[in-house]
Amino acid sequence: MRLIKMKYFTLGLLFTLFITGFYANAQQADSLNMALRDRITEQIELIAESTEEQLDYSDLIENYFYLAENPLNVNTDNLEPLRDLYLINAFQYEQLKEYLINFGPMLSFYELLAVEGFDDRIVALIEPLLSFEIQATASKLKAVNILKYGRHQLLLRAEQVLEMREGYKAISDSALLENPNKRYLGSPQKVYARYAFNYRNQFRAGVTMEKDPGEVLFKQTVNDSLQRLLGNKLKSGFDFYSVHAYASDLGFVKAIALGDYHLAFGQGLTMWSGLSFGKSTEAGAVMRYGGGVKPNTSVNENFFLRGGAVTLAHKNVELTAFYSNKNIDANVDQIDSVSNQISTITSLQESGLHRTVNELMDKNAINQQLFGGRLSYHNRYLDLGVTAHQTKLEATLTPRTYPYNQFQIVSGDLTNYGFDFRVMLPGTIFFGEIAGSDNGGMAGIAGLTSQPAGFFTATIAYRYYGKEYQNFFSNAFAESSSASNETGIYFGINASLAAKWRLKAYADHFQFPWLRYRTDAPSFGHDYFAQLEHEISRSADFYFRFRTKKKMINSDDPWNRIDYLVPYKKDSYRFHINYQINSSFTLKNRAEYIVYKHQEKPQSNGFIIFQDVQYRPVSGRLQLTFRYAIFDADTYDSRVYAYENDVLYAFSIPAFYEKGTRIYLLAKWSVSSAIDIWARIGQTWYSNRNEIGTGLEMIEGNQRTDAKLQMRIKF
DSSP: OHHHHHHHHHHHHHHHHHHHHHTOOOOOOOSSOHHHHHHHHHHHHHHHHTOSSOOOTHHHHHHHHHHHHSOEETTTSOOHHHHHTTSSOHHHHHHHHHHHHHHOOOOSGGGGGGSTTOOHHHHHHHGGGEEOOOOSSOOOOOHHHHHHHOEEEEEEEEEEEOSOBGGGSOOOHHHHHHSGGGSOSSOSOEEEEEEEEEETTTEEEEEEEEEOTTOOSOGGGSOHHHHHHHGGGOOSSOSEEEEEEEEEEETTEEEEEEEEEEEEOTTSSSOBOSOOOOSOSSGGGGSOOOOEEEEOOSOOSSSOEEEEEEEEEETTEEEEEEEEEEEEOEEEEEEOTTTOOEEEEEEEOOSOOOOSHHHHHTTTOEEEEEEEEEEEEEOSSEEEEEEEEEEEESSEEOOOOOGGGTTOOBOSEEEEEEEEEEEEETTEEEEEEEEEETTSOEEEEEEEEEEEETTEEEEEEEEEEOTTOOOTTOOOSOSSSSSSSEEEEEEEEEEEEETTEEEEEEEEEEEESSOBTTBOSOEEEEEEEEEEEEEEETTEEEEEEEEEEEEEEEOOOTTOSSOOEEEEEEEEEEEEEEEESSSSEEEEEEEEEEEEEETTEEEEEEEEEEEEEEEOOSSSSEEEEEEEEEEEESSGGGOEEOOBOOSTTOOBOOEEOEEEEEEEEEEEEEOSSSEEEEEEEEEEEESSOSEESSGGGOEESSEEEEEEEEEEEEO
């Protein structure tokens, strides 16, 4: 009965927002236009399709939304973020700088069309992220003005799966003590809160707090016996806190960060602490642009640094120094009986979840310290950088020993070093990085991107990542999740075939010289991608995409004494169309078909068809997004991913398999210029299942309903 009441309450809230919106007079335009949203969707869907991990993509989404909320002034600000997020390519970036030098400040975004390489599509994409104020010099950071002119933002969010899951069912104290991991310790709500301060993009500060579903908010709600068992591991309050302060352009101090922050240098082989885009629809995206020191504003509990970093600049030379000290989650193996200190661990835990006794016991199990520096040189034609750092673990990392992971053992300290370069010539850019670890492991990537004509861009890159290479903070371009035990060659193009027709394609051939998990021999594979796009009119466009990926895995035949390798292949066919009916309504349709072939299994097929309806009026306080989807996938291997619109700074990329439907409604109501409210409810219904999920996430029934409510206050 309580579940039914909650559903009706949420539906009633959405209906109220809908009715109120039609009688409102003013509205803040949505900060991201359709083209930019589609770009984000494409990038993140490709990442989700390429990994089994449940990643927090808020870091990547945050960068886009941050620019939309804090537009760059074309005439005074550094425009590198446009290039770093692949909104424009390296050649367009250079042409834009050249135009500003030759012709002076721009007066409006219409003038962008006069820049070589910019067309209507590019201008429409980046226009929400730019301002065109005429100022003699860039704004300098002054302490007296920070509090007076700074902008504050408070974000509060709550979400929950409405159906009862196994991990939240009632259980007797005796049964729980007998098996403490049989239930989650906390409540099913996910709670998020964030305060952020921004002064003209030069000074930023904030705090972020989060409790995941199943984690404890008030320890008094936990069984007394379990409280004694967990000891000081169990605390009241949010499970995760993140605090940051960041300033830039302080004379010779280019950037300084305190608290939680990110580092991104070169091509990501030596140091790249956060997430990054991998294979992309943009051929030039293989070439990375490290953003240097940046604040961490996401709730990803692993991919960040905690401490301080500073970048000093003098003319063309920059020096960066950084230090991090934080406790990280780990699976404890042995504890020294004399000192009572952890001596060995079997793995580092990266889920960030602390819902059960075992998960909570792994929380902040060991200390990790990092210190290092970078020296770089930049001019118009050349970027050079040398980076070195040392990571100190409190305990020895000794995984359960198998042939494939014998090179992953780290005893205490790990030193990494690398050299990266970028040579910019007219129409061609050479880039690369070579890196090493103190156990003798080496890794390298080198390539070039060329634009022989304005309508054609090509990129080729070769990578070699040795099986011995170790690095806790590497995030380079790769097929696998780590920059080790891989070689490959990539070739990609972006071409305008005719007026309003574009082709994006790549081919990536890779090898794994050593064994991998569930692959007990050296293996190889390929990844081919092609996307044909057509702009029908200013209000309609479509694309057709084909992707095929082939890899190898151990045979599943239980009678085999030796696990020989068998190939498997996944083909994907997608048609997607956007069309704007009028200034307020936009429709999107997608049909995608998956074919999964495995040498020892029957062919598995999957498909999804969805219809999106977006209501974003020019005047009016309400915005609505609705989706209805039908899916049918024979097995998990033929699953289909589809990005869903979500509340601000959140994301949703479910994997669909089995047979059913998915529906969701997202509403944004601008109560005033200072207050925005989002509400979202979605439901997945399965026609061939009586249970959803497994273990503690299992739901008895054939439907799963999720709801979110978020408020933002700006002052």
